[in-house]
Amino acid sequence: MRTWLAAAGLVAWFLAALPIMAQQPAVDFFSTRLPRWFPLPKIPVDNPITESKVELGRQLFYDVRLSGNGTYSCGSCHQQALAFTDGLAHALGSTGESHARSTMSLVNVVYNASFGWNERLSSLEAQMEVPMHNQQPIEMGFKGREVEVLARFRANDRDAGRFRAAFPEDESPVTLPNIIKAIASFERVLISADSPFDRYVFKDDRTAMSDSARRGLALFFSDRLRCSECHGSINLSGPTTFAGTMPSDPEAFFHDTGIAAHPAKFRAPTLRNIAVTSPYMHDGSIATLADVVQHYARGGRPRREKSDRVPGFAISPSETDDLVAFLRSLTDEAFLTNPAFSDPHIK
Amino acid sequence: MSRLLSTALALLVLTSPNAAQTDARANEALKAGIKRLESAEYADALKAFDKALDTYAGARRLEDAKRAYMQLFVGNRNHANVVMKAMKVWVETHRDDAAGLSAAAFAEFDAWVRERDALAEATVNLVHNSPDWK
Numbered sequence: 001m002r003t004w005l006a007a008a009g010l011v012a013w014f015l016a017a018l019p020i021m022a023q024q025p026a027v028d029f030f031s032t033r034l035p036r037w038f039p040l041p042k043i044p045v046d047n048p049i050t051e052s053k054v055e056l057g058r059q060l061f062y063d064v065r066l067s068g069n070g071t072y073s074c075g076s077c078h079q080q081a082l083a084f085t086d087g088l089a090h091a092l093g094s095t096g097e098s099h100a101r102s103t104m105s106l107v108n109v110v111y112n113a114s115f116g117w118n119e120r121l122s123s124l125e126a127q128m129e130v131p132m133h134n135q136q137p138i139e140m141g142f143k144g145r146e147v148e149v150l151a152r153f154r155a156n157d158r159d160a161g162r163f164r165a166a167f168p169e170d171e172s173p174v175t176l177p178n179i180i181k182a183i184a185s186f187e188r189v190l191i192s193a194d195s196p197f198d199r200y201v202f203k204d205d206r207t208a209m210s211d212s213a214r215r216g217l218a219l220f221f222s223d224r225l226r227c228s229e230c231h232g233s234i235n236l237s238g239p240t241t242f243a244g245t246m247p248s249d250p251e252a253f254f255h256d257t258g259i260a261a262h263p264a265k266f267r268a269p270t271l272r273n274i275a276v277t278s279p280y281m282h283d284g285s286i287a288t289l290a291d292v293v294q295h296y297a298r299g300g301r302p303r304r305e306k307s308d309r310v311p312g313f314a315i316s317p318s319e320t321d322d323l324v325a326f327l328r329s330l331t332d333e334a335f336l337t338n339p340a341f342s343d344p345h346i347k
Numbered sequence: 348m349s350r351l352l353s354t355a356l357a358l359l360v361l362t363s364p365n366a367a368q369t370d371a372r373a374n375e376a377l378k379a380g381i382k383r384l385e386s387a388e389y390a391d392a393l394k395a396f397d398k399a400l401d402t403y404a405g406a407r408r409l410e411d412a413k414r415a416y417m418q419l420f421v422g423n424r425n426h427a428n429v430v431m432k433a434m435k436v437w438v439e440t441h442r443d444d445a446a447g448l449s450a451a452a453f454a455e456f457d458a459w460v461r462e463r464d465a466l467a468e469a470t471v472n473l474v475h476n477s478p479d480w481k
Contacts, residue, residue, distance in 0.1 A: 203417070204417050204463075217466075221472070229472070232472035232473070
């Protein structure tokens with residue numbers, strides 16, 4: 001009887017779920033972009049996602065005219081082949097100034113519950129204000145040159161047409177808020193979901209991962225290493241947010257990994273495509289994945305403020321190889337070469 | 348095979364219209380089952396699905412069971428876990444009588460069930476934020 005009830009419940013659940021899913025406003029947009037094992041993302045009510053907005057955002061993301069001196073774009077630091085990082089320990093701004101931290105990946109950023117290495121920024125739109133206006137160091141160098149930068153786009157018929165298509169309700173659509181909304185829309189479609197790990201776990205592809213990577217997967221999720229306690233959820237990261245989830249405690253997003261010279265709490269970034277994003281940590285201080293594993297195995301650097309999430313663990317050299325093989329299995333080649341995410345200005 | 352597992356197979360067929368097209372009898376019974384389902388006659392629907400699924404045989408049926416489990420695994424972990432339990436029970440109760448399967452085919456299915464069971468347990472944090480973060 002209990003089995004029958006469970007079975008009936010299964011069928012009832014299936015039927016009941018359909019109308020609920022259909023009511024989500026972003027379903028249509030993301031239905032062809034997401035595999036079934038990815039949750040429906042939350043999209044800000046004041047910036048609904050559209051195809052024309054995404055396309056404008058892609059154009060702007062790679063457009064050097066958006067920097068004050070006309071030499072730098074978002075894509076200068078966020079390079080697709082490197083999972084939208086830049087391969088540097090410290091990001092460089094448009095005037096050559098060095099940032100204290102490394103460039104963060106934009107992989108699946110639509111699921112981030114907050115933004116920045118340790119800032120409490122609540123949206124991509126809010127985060128984007130930082131590189132636009134930052135003066136110490138200068139990043140995009142937009143501040144003080146707003147009129148000049150906007151004039152570059154207003155003067156171009158093709159650009160103006162794209163803005164009108166993306167923001168048809170606006171009489172004068174070439175504005176900084178609209179630039180930010182468009183770029184945020186583009187960043188929200190940067191979905192990586194076709195790694196060997198995805199194919200093995202969610203498609204039951206027995207050939208996707210090597211034996212070593214499978215052993216590494218078991219280690220990653222094991223009670224001994226407990227990597228997934230910080231790098232959890234579909235994004236293998238700190239807290240994510242998606243349709244149906246409630247806001248988490250913002251203070252829980254960050255922890256001290258014992259890597260900085262002074263106490264500070266940093267987010268657990270996504271590990272998807274991590275193999276192409278070296279050097280690692282918020283300050284680019286660790287060059288290889290094997291060295292990152294050893295850092296955590298040692299329990300980080302001894303310091304009173306260090307998070308109790310980094311207690312250290314025992315791991316053999318062959319297990320380290322397996323864990324690194326697993327991390328490499330998170331590389332999504334299709335994502336890294338997807339033409340839809342590439343620089344449209346390169347012919 | 349348990350009624351629950353049969354239901355998972357039915358869900359697979361419902362969500363993958365091509366799955367049953369190779370068997371006309373299965374199609375006919377499935378249509379009857381879907382009709383019962385739409386009128387909320389769950390007991391009769393399940394009977395119809397059972398009849399449809401009975402037309403599947405031997406190893407083919409186990410392959411369908413795998414696919415049904417994966418459909419649920421990516422859609423609803425809680426329900427997939429229940430189906431996994433049903434498959435484990437089926438394996439344990441058929442070790443001495445493998446329902447016409449070859450020993451090799453049964454062993455392969457047994458290994459698959461154990462591997463997927465371990466994988467489901469290991470990756471439980473993939474479907475939500477780590478409880479430690481909350």
